[in-house]
Amino acid sequence: MDSLPIGDYALLSDCHSAALVSRGGSVDWLCCPRFDAPAVFARLLDPAAGHFAIAPAGDFGTSRAYADQTMALETTFTTATGTVVLTDAMAVGRNERGHALGTGSPGVLLRRLVCTSGEMEIELSYAPRPEYGLIHPILEAVPGGLSARGGSVRLLLSAPAEFRVDGGTATARLQVTAGQSAGFALAHGQAWEPPLHAWDSETIAARLADTLAGWRSWSAIHQAYEGPWRELVHQSGRVLQALTFAPTGAIVAAPTTSLPETVGGERNWDYRYTWVRDASLTMEALWVAACPDEANKFFGFLAEAAASQLQRGKDLQIMFGVGGERDLSERELPHLAGWRASRPVRVGNGAWTQRQLDVYGELLGAAQRLVQQLGDLDPVTQRFLAAAADTAASRWTEKDQGIWEIRGEPRDFLYSKLMCWAALDRAIDLAPQLGAERQVTGWAAARDEIRAAILEHGWSDKAGAFTQAFGADDLDASNLMLAITGFLPGDDPRMKATIDATAARLTDERGLVYRYLAHDGLAGDEGTFLLCTFWLAHAQALAGELDEATATFNRAVAAINDVGLLAEEVDAASGEMIGNFPQAFSHIGLVNAAWAISQAQERAARRDAVPLAGPSEAREGQGY
DSSP states (O other), X not given: OOOOOGGGEEEEEOSSOEEEEETTSEEEEEEOSSTTSOEEEOTTTOTTSOEEEEEESSOOEXXXXXXXXXXXXXXXXXXXXEEEEEEEEEOOOTTOOGGGTTTTOOOEEEEEEEEEEEEEXXXXXXXXXXXXXXXXXXXXXXXXXXXXXXXXXXXXEEOSSOOXXXXXXXXXXXXXXXTOEEEEEEEEEETTSOOOOOOOHHHHHHHHHHHHHHHHHHHHHHOOOOSTTHHHHHHHHHHHHHTEETTTTEXXXXXXXXXXXXXXXXXXXXXXXXXXXXHHHHHHHHHHHTOOTTHHHHHHHHHHHHTTTTTTTOOOOSEEOTTSOXXXXXXXXXXXXXXXXXXXXXXSXXXXXXXXXXXXXXXXXXXXXXXXXXXXXOHHHHHHHHHHHHHHHHHTTSOBOTTXXXXXXXXXXXXXXXXXXXXXXXXXXXXXXXXXXXXXXXXXXXXXXXXXXXXXXXXXXXXXXXXXXXXXXXXXXXXXXXXXXXXXXXXXXXXXXXXXXXHHHSBOTTSOBOSBOSOOSSSSOOOEEHHHHHHHHHHHHHTTOHHHHHHHHHHHHTTOOTTSOOOSEEOTTTOOEESSSSXXXXXXXXXXXXXXXXXXXXXXXXXXXXXXXXXXXXXXTOOO
């Protein structure tokens, strides 16, 4: 079987773990009981690594959409003889509503068929392959379904069908007619835990209805954005919530590993962890898309995960496991062929040991944006955030690997300096909440030093723009954040020159933006980066270039798949989405750019109504 396009998949989540289901009804990726657990189904990365498919026998047509305000997927299959709707979801805990969504998820995949007209024969194929395909379990019929035993994992598939078992694969056929339904539930457990029990069809239907009600209750109290691209923003908010590990408040960068940045290449990384940067930016995007009243949980998680790192004079680790783990050592899985032969397949991520000084800025930026939701901070979180500002003040002059995690020699990356500036700028505003008023004078002095250094060393006359690193001439899309952070007004001539240079020299034929084009020490090229394209739209909006911003935004969202999901990048040659999927960064960019354009439209409308509006508008809407 050839690898399906990445955009062919849809995400299911219970805010503990995730599954990806194809347009044709096959679950080709499932990790339980956590996002970063070994996959039970991994056909996404190798045709022999496991799947659970439900689809009509013979030829059929497909359409699909998420059920209104939920992350439950409804796939409609149509054949010459009838129509069937398949609803897929990861079950959340019974009666979990609103802020509690996902806190007690049972680790069960729900799948329910309803024949809405005519009749149809359904084919089932169930091939669990725990530990990324290494285990071919023993399958046995049990009352109400099928058990799978092998290694440390136990699985129980509740199903109203008689399966034929051939080795580690089970198949069945099911005939349904109008009005009939069939429910399936796949439960996951450990070998040493009590036996799993099958769910009957009524229980499956009830738990599916309860899961939909849970997601709708979350959406109802969290999602109030009413600006341009409302549905895309709301969907992105639900996706970002779906990437949240509810027990701790951690947020993964993506639910997959090793979907490549270059088809057939080696740029294949595991994103199932919590980057301080990505997660902080996610919290800010949720401020627009979903009102993150659970912000305290996230900052508390980071404070505990980091523990005394900063107070002991260490760098803040840039990423953690969703449970707060620190050792994320990278290894390869040589038995997996990789998506379209993109190898190696990796688990873990070696970037956990890198120095990336920008993380202090994203962290404190999120705290400032969410100060209303945070309320009174506990002493541990206060000390953690104040120590992050102190570290930015003392280490901003040092070299690092930068936002793009360059696997080469450390450099003076402009973005890292900028985000140290942002860390101090935000910490000064937050000083009363941090109990750190006495530190403001030192923070302000360091902030001013960073600003002077960026203006002196970050600009290149040769490039006619701010550049990737001090003393360099290479462009980098992260410099668009000079406007987005408020370091410079969007219409500053140097900023406009950088925006124009990015649009002219760092884009492909579709107008999508590359992160950078400078050699980074890895073989092969990569696709255009959707976050960077949204950054360009955001910066153009801040520069008052509303038509350009809207056009850039629309070019970026043209990549979105039929259920509103974005990967990390777009392949310049084919236009296909590539990279891990769905990617939090891309949805963060969508939300923030839509918000920036809506704010710019409002400012323009006020200027038209009151031509002599004062200068107080200059920084309005420029926070990030």
